[in-house]
Amino acid sequence: MARPKSAPAVELPEVNFSDYGGVRCLHLGTEWIQGSMILDAPYDIELEYVQRMMAWLLFTDPARLTRFHAMQLGLGAGTLTKFCRKKLRVTTTAIELNPQVLHACRGWFKLPADDSKLRVVIADAAEEIRxxxxxxxxxxxQVDLYDHEAAAPVLDSAEFYADCRRLLSDDACMTVNLFGRSSSYERSVEKMVEAFGIDAVWAFKPTREGNTVVLAQRTPSRPKREVLMERAEFIQSRWDLPATKWLRAFKPLQTKLSA
Structure with missing residues (x-):
């Protein structure tokens, strides 16, 4: 979670959790789920849209992962941060506004302590990424910035996405969770296109819950389908993510617009 640089300080919501059916969920004072963890597999990814936030792996040579730096804007239940640090074993940084969220992740969601390859920064993401x-x-x-009402992204301007683009190395990708009405989604995508260019933007179909994951490349590319399938099969076998299924729901934005 984060707030725009110009916004006044606000009271941060209370953080709590609930357990049901072997899954622990994080809440920010409401019934909205801000993240989850499988109690018997705390470093796996349970929610479908969060799994899709790993789609940047489709554009990555696995041999290069040892030198990778992954960053999350918004900690949530720490799911992506834990997966990148513990499963992928890459250098990982998370930026989170609410120190209570970090406390909850360390106490209730098995987030490891900071070490040489993991750092959680308590800061306003809009400011810190500059x-x-x-x-x-x-x-x-990986950008997943929603407030306690989960109504719309907290940071969602063309200027914000331009700042995100400046973080990226030449072959890097950004994935963003968009949740809400189709009109809100369309406005968000327009801002990403303004910052990255239409050739750089890919999108999934929405999940049943209404989450749409959008991916933007620092340097646009169009890998051949056989290359993407080879990568997807490796991702699925190595990290147990449903990556071959992703390819049936994931296309360049230009292709989706012309369909």
Whole structure:
């Protein structure tokens, strides 16, 4: 979660959790689920849209992962941060506004302590991503910034997405969770296109819950389908993500617009 730089300080929502059917869910003072964890598999990804936030792997040579830096804007239940650090074993940074969320992730959601390859920064994402130390060094950026009402992204301007683009290394990708009405989705995508260019933007079909994951490349490319399928099969066998299924619901935005 984050707030625009110009916004006044606000009272942060209370953080709590609920357990049901072997799954623990994070809440910010409402019934809306802000993240989840399978109690018997705390480093796996349970929610479909969160799995899709890993689609940047389709554009990545697995041999390069040892040198990767992944960044999450919005910690949630720590799912993506844990997966990148524990499963992919890449250098991982998360930026989170609410220190209570970090406390909850460490106490209830098995988020490891900071170490040489993991760092959680308590800061406003809109401000922190302008820090020169992050410019051009992020190989995978994952953006999931919703407030306690989960009504619309907290940061969702063309200027914000341009700042995100400046974080990325040449072959990097950004994935963004968009949730809500179709008109809100269309406005968000227009802003990403303004920042990245239409050739760089890919999108999934919405999940049944209404989450649409959009991917933007720092440098646009169109890998052949056989290359994407080979990568998807590797991702599925290595990390148990449904990557071959992704390819049936994931297309370049230009293709979707002309369909």
């Amino acid at each position: 820090n020169p130390m992050w410019q051009g060094v992020v190989d995978a950026l």
